[in-house]
Amino acid sequence: MxxxxxxxxxxxxxxxxxxxxxxxxxxxxxxxxxxxxxxxxxxxxxxxxxxxxxxxxxxxxxxxxxxxxxxxxxxxxxxxxxxxxxxxxxxxxxxxxxxxxxxxxxxxxxxxxxxxxxKRAAMDAIMESKRDESLQEGMAFIREVDKDNQKSIETYYNPECSSPEERSHILYVLNHYENVAVAIHKSIYDNDIYKSAQFTIVKNLVEQTESFIKKVQRHDSPTAFQELIALNTKWLANPVKTEDAGKAGTFSDWVANLF
The missing domain is CATH 1.10.132 (Topoisomerase I; Chain A, domain 4)
Structure with a gap:
């Protein structure tokens, strides 16, 4: 034996x-x-x-x-x-x-x-998003609407109240970050890398388009953009702080990453 x-x-x-x-x-x-x-x-x-x-x-x-x-x-x-x-x-x-x-x-x-x-996948996605002209145009349009007190983002949900191009700008941006949120949730993208680079962008986007998202959920799909909202809620529970910039990880972080 x-x-x-x-x-x-x-x-x-x-x-x-x-x-x-x-x-x-x-x-x-x-x-x-x-x-x-x-x-x-x-x-x-x-x-x-x-x-x-x-x-x-x-x-x-x-x-x-x-x-x-x-x-x-x-x-x-x-x-x-x-x-x-x-x-x-x-x-x-x-x-x-x-x-x-x-x-x-x-x-x-x-x-x-x-x-x-x-981590590399997250960095590649972030760099690709900066070269995405449609995404950048959509982000600029959302910021422009948010700054204009005479406009409301939710009015762009109704096709008769807005041009198809304007509505598509908003949907393109939201769909992009919804896909990012799904990829982070499924561990395709690294959460920490994306959070460090785009915490403020995601936070502002959800705030600026909240009324538009609610209309989509109410009239089209109750689960629309739920991953994006969940990701923003998760990040807000532990927000990125100014003093964290350039800060080295602790020993407990190293052990957590190891396993």
Whole structure:
């Protein structure tokens, strides 16, 4: 039995080496390709890591409770005494320890690559939004309406009271940030990066278009732009502060990011 366990343990160690190599390759792909590549591979690697971890526990349990090959209870020696013996050979201990450490480091490496991919995806999206002329025109139009005391944003909901182009400006901006909110909620974009860069923009947008959103929800869809509103509410509960600019993260933040 011990020989079987040693064989299985050695195979698991070899699987761990393959797993680490896969993590390294996928991490490079994700970091170099941003959110456009490697997301599915990282998820698959995560599940592989969980499988190998369970396999590690199984092998360790079998090593503890297995009897040596061909052993039988000796006369005068109780079965309980035999079953309490631990059959860890130095080779098994060394391989199990190495495999456990390798798996732990590989899983952390994989999670770190995924966090980097989310941060890069958020930065790419923010930079792309600055180059989006339709988005910038829509934002400028909303600010213009908000500053004009003779105009109300909700009047642009009714097609007969506004031109299709003006109404489309508002809807384009709201749909854009609704999609951003969904991506943050689904962990495609990094929440902290987006919050640091666009907290004020999102806050002002929701305030400026609140009456328009309520009309859309009342007459078209009660769930319209709900992710955007939820994101704004979440950010307002812990707003970005001026004194936080350029501030390094704490040790607890580092541990939280690690896991």
């Amino acid at each position: 011990v020989n079987i366990i040693n064989t299985l343990t050695l195979k698991m160690f070899l699987m761990s080496k393959t797993f680490i190599s896969s993590c390294t390759t996928i991490s490079k792909k994700v970091i170099n390709g941003g959110h456009r590549g490697g997301q599915n591979e990282i998820q698959i690697t995560g599940w592989l890591g969980r499988f190998l971890s369970l396999f590690l526990v199984f092998i360790a349990s079998g090593s503890v409770f297995a009897d040596p090959a061909g052993s039988t209870s000796s006369p005068g020696v109780s079965t309980a005494s035999n079953s309490s013996q631990v059959w860890f050979t130095p080779e098994v201990v060394a391989i199990l320890t190495t495999a456990a450490v390798a798996l732990f480091c590989a899983i952390l490496h994989s999670r770190s690559a995924l966090r980097i991919a989310r």
